[in-house]
Amino acid sequence: MKIIEAKTEAVLIADQPETFVTRRIPEAYFEMGGIPGDRHFGITRPADSRQPMYPRGTKIFNRRQITILSAEECEEIADRLGIEEVLPEWLGANLLLKGIPALTSLTMGSRLLFPSGAGLICQGENLPCRLPGEVIQKMNSHHPKLAANFVKAADRRRGIVCLVERPGIVRQGDTVRIWVNDFARPLQ
């Protein structure tokens, strides 16, 4: 079992009713269900196009409580789009980590552990949707076709979703220890 360390570059919250875009905050208390006040907070959520096995709008368990991006993958997306930067805010991230370049490939069941004792469990790769591309387009209006190109540019670089396994506070600057789940000898 491998343990990796990374740094919490930013903590962010989606608390503006009209948008999924997040804003930076110095720290957040992660509860069972996510970050109170964040638009993805809750033990349940309505199924959407990502869960085609359920009718859209069905109340299902919420595994998309916390969205995490890596700084390295954001840079790769920007490079592929030919723009200077892609901010985690535009992609609706709750955490930006630095030091784990292939975050999106982190296996399901891996744990992310913070100094306060807070723990997250990886629930897999996030899938790029069109909406952040529209934000990036708006922020870079002189570049053509960013919205159209975003999904491809972000493929396998879109980070992960997690659920809160153990509540606690998470602060900007925190070192996070990542227990990587190895399917050959899985964590439970």
Add this chain to the structure above:
Amino acid sequence: MKIIEAKTEAVLIADQPETFVTRRIPEAYFEMGGIPGDRHFGITRPADSRQPMYPRGTKIFNRRQITILSAEECEEIADRLGIEEVLPEWLGANLLLKGIPALTSLTMGSRLLFPSGAGLICQGENLPCRLPGEVIQKMNSHHPKLAANFVKAADRRRGIVCLVERPGIVRQGDTVRIWVNDFARPLQ
């Protein structure tokens, strides 16, 4: 994305306070958190030896709501132990499925969908512990060393744990449709 069908051979509940051994019931209502009245029911549970990243007893999110075994793997465990049968009751199963021989290898994030609309999401392989071996030993007192041999015999045959993604009733005899999560093109 592959879809497999299997049959619900048995529905079981651990509702006897002194033991993890389950008993058969004709049907159960699966709620968020599991089966009400079952010893594993709840949105949270105390961390144990399976979660060495947390101090033992810490309140963590409960991903072990529903335990599922395959009839084929139970037969394999019995063969390896040299006994006639291994009942799902002895291993504390909540569901016994037939028609999915390598159930224990089912990928995390796979969905199990029942005719009522109930849906489970696979949270990975269960890890054999010593306790069911002691039950098997007691039930087969003429055979030596069953308790000692159980963990090895059950390795990679111990089934999976799931959490309830969409509540609903599950009945003995139900056909279950399994959407197998492919990490190359993951379900979210």
